[in-house]
Amino acid sequence: MARIGSKPIQLNDKVTVSVDKANRVTVQGPKGELIEQIDPDMTVSVEDDAVVVDRPTNQKRHRALHGLSRSLIDNMVEGVTNGYKKRLVLIGVGYRAEVDNDGVLELALGYSHPIFFMPPEEVSISIGDAKSVSVSGAKDNVTTVVEVEGIDKQLVGQVAAKIRSLRPPEVYKGKGVRYDGEHVSLKAGKTAAR
Structure with a gap:
């Protein structure tokens, strides 16, 4: 498993994350709102107080996208929280x-x-x-x-x-x-x- 991609992104009470059918991730927090289009092969799910990103296969492209997608969402959460x-x-x-x-x-x-x-x-x-x-x-x-x-x-x-x-x-x-x-x-x- 990817070390970065498999780590869940912890959310605090002030941040809300939503994912639509086209895999557009919207993150809202005290400093504003950010929207990012995640690759359709990745599965983004919000569970309890965390966001989890999963990949469909172990292909090289999917392994690379797994860590990238997780990092992009984590940067969005950090940005709307602290800037x-x-x-x-x-x-x-x-x-x-x-x-x-x-x-x-x-x-x-x-x-x-x-x-x-x-x-x-x-x-x-x-x-x-x-x-x-x-x-x-x-x-x-x-x-x-x-x-x-x-x-x-x-x-x-x-x-x-x-x-x-x-x-x-x-x-x-x-x-x-x-x-x-x-x-x-x-x-x-x-x-x-x-």
Whole structure:
């Protein structure tokens, strides 16, 4: 048996899970509602205070889908209960970020122009406390922390990755946008010839 797929997903009193005939799983909780289409070969059942995912055969495809389906539902339950948060650290002189009243993120990342980023409705972006972050290997100090929050784990990760891709950390001084806790190995610069 699959180790991940066979584990039941425990539910608390605040979360309700429903499955329709087309294998669409709806999870409702205090933070919102998420819907995911699970492969029709998988059997999703709600028993007492747990969700159980079963597979029809031991084929390689079904074994892979078993663990995936269970993980997707577990991420949905965690998202509507506690939510997900990713923190991005801006390192560099003059690098800063601001969020206006409409939720648009304005970034100054060393280019000749500001970058405006409009997040999806399901995701909120805020500016965090830069003092709570410790960054290893950066020559410049942390200037700003951007926090991406939401209930959909995939969407939060995708938005955070998009923001990071606007100025990935460079390898000589470590300037750029990186995840909180991400380690960037720095290269040694050229030394002057004597």
